[in-house]
Amino acid sequence: MTLRVMEKGDLASFVERLIASEPGAVGPVRKDGKHVFARLASVEDLDLAYTTTLLPPKKYLFPPQETLLRFRLGAPPVVEPVLEAPPLVVIGVHPCDLRGIWATDRAFGDDHVDTNYRARREAITLIGADCLPDEHCFCTSVGSHLPEPASFDLFVTDIGDAVTVEIGSERGRALLERYARSREATAADLAGLQKRRHAKEAAVKARLNVDVQMLPLLLESVSTSPLWEQLGAKCLSCGNCNLVCPTCYCFDVGDLMQLNLEEGERIRRWDGCTLVDFATVAGGHNFRREAKSRVRHRYYRKFQYLMTRYGRSFCTGCGRCSRSCLAHINPPETINALLAEAEREEA
Ligand code: SF4
Numbered sequence: 001m002t003l004r005v006m007e008k009g010d011l012a013s014f015v016e017r018l019i020a021s022e023p024g025a026v027g028p029v030r031k032d033g034k035h036v037f038a039r040l041a042s043v044e045d046l047d048l049a050y051t052t053t054l055l056p057p058k059k060y061l062f063p064p065q066e067t068l069l070r071f072r073l074g075a076p077p078v079v080e081p082v083l084e085a086p087p088l089v090v091i092g093v094h095p096c097d098l099r100g101i102w103a104t105d106r107a108f109g110d111d112h113v114d115t116n117y118r119a120r121r122e123a124i125t126l127i128g129a130d131c132l133p134d135e136h137c138f139c140t141s142v143g144s145h146l147p148e149p150a151s152f153d154l155f156v157t158d159i160g161d162a163v164t165v166e167i168g169s170e171r172g173r174a175l176l177e178r179y180a181r182s183r184e185a186t187a188a189d190l191a192g193l194q195k196r197r198h199a200k201e202a203a204v205k206a207r208l209n210v211d212v213q214m215l216p217l218l219l220e221s222v223s224t225s226p227l228w229e230q231l232g233a234k235c236l237s238c239g240n241c242n243l244v245c246p247t248c249y250c251f252d253v254g255d256l257m258q259l260n261l262e263e264g265e266r267i268r269r270w271d272g273c274t275l276v277d278f279a280t281v282a283g284g285h286n287f288r289r290e291a292k293s294r295v296r297h298r299y300y301r302k303f304q305y306l307m308t309r310y311g312r313s314f315c316t317g318c319g320r321c322s323r324s325c326l327a328h329i330n331p332p333e334t335i336n337a338l339l340a341e342a343e344r345e346e347a
């Protein structure tokens with residue numbers, strides 16, 4: 001890993017040149033008091049001093065709705081695959097959202113390679129940026145507070161008067177060489193980086209009271225906990241927690257016919273396991289009819305089934321579901337309550 005340093009003014013020039021020269025650049029933009037990832041028209045649009053965005057950058061890899069193919073009925077029918085993957089630079093991605101992209105890379109690239117996801121993934125350049133947490137972040141509990149070396153092209157950390165830039169790929173190195181003025185890092189810069197990271201770790205207040213690696217085991221022992229009943233009674237089945245989550249990747253596929261009933265499109269849209277009809281199958285049977293089983297399923301996806309398979313939590317600790325849940329259901333309280341219950345039973 002190579003570490004370079006840029007003066008703050010040089011970072012602004014770098015971003016300005018990226019926006020002017022690359023086919024597309026997006027980043028965190030302030031909108032109606034919140035932050036969203038959106039197209040950057042100039043460096044003034046970019047606001048790197050943000051805690052979180054409403055939706056994660058996942059939306060550029062796996063859009064909320066996309067056309068998979070167009071078809072025309074006839075003899076023979078005509079089918080044209082649709083694959084849109086324009087080059088894009090995504091600026092300001094936090095470590096937890098880089099971890100989210102690691103998770104969707106697994107989901108769309110391991111057993112069944114998803115061609116559309118893969119093409120967009122290859123077309124996207126990721127420039128990460130470090131952050132300071134709010135009261136909902138619990139990234140340190142799931143090990144997603146630091147940028148992983150293979151997860152970004154460049155990663156920027158504010159160390160006061162300057163920023164450090166970690167180079168994560170040859171693509172990132174080429175961008176830096178082409179558009180930025182930077183220098184080698186000194187011992188003082190490294191000390192500044194360490195200080196900033198320690199300050200971030202100290203600022204994370206929400207936490208899981210259990211080693212994340214123990215969670216599959218814990219969840220195995222609490223599948224009949226009364227807590228699921230209580231959470232099910234509170235849950236509105238609104239699906240917000242699924243929509244905002246960087247690692248939720250469920251979708252539905254349907255055909256949209258034109259009025260001429262001859263042509264149409266196959267569409268996929270985000271779906272969510274907390275929605276009432278998510279588990280309804282042919283014949284009308286819903287195998288997760290009760291809210292408690294849907295809420296429980298969501299937790300088992302994040303901390304049990306996929307963790308057992310990949311050895312890492314499929315929750316990044318980003319806190320988006322905690323912020324958006326009108327019923328105040330959130331992972332730290334849920335996991336800590338389950339842990340307390342397991343400990344009481346053990347005593
Ligand atoms: S956001 Fe909260 S209320 Fe809505 S489905 Fe998720 S857990 Fe239930």
Ligand code: SF4
Pocket residue numbers: 241244245246247248302314315316317318319320321322331
């Ligand atoms: S489950 Fe909640 S905290 Fe965890 S990654 Fe998803 S939105 Fe973030």
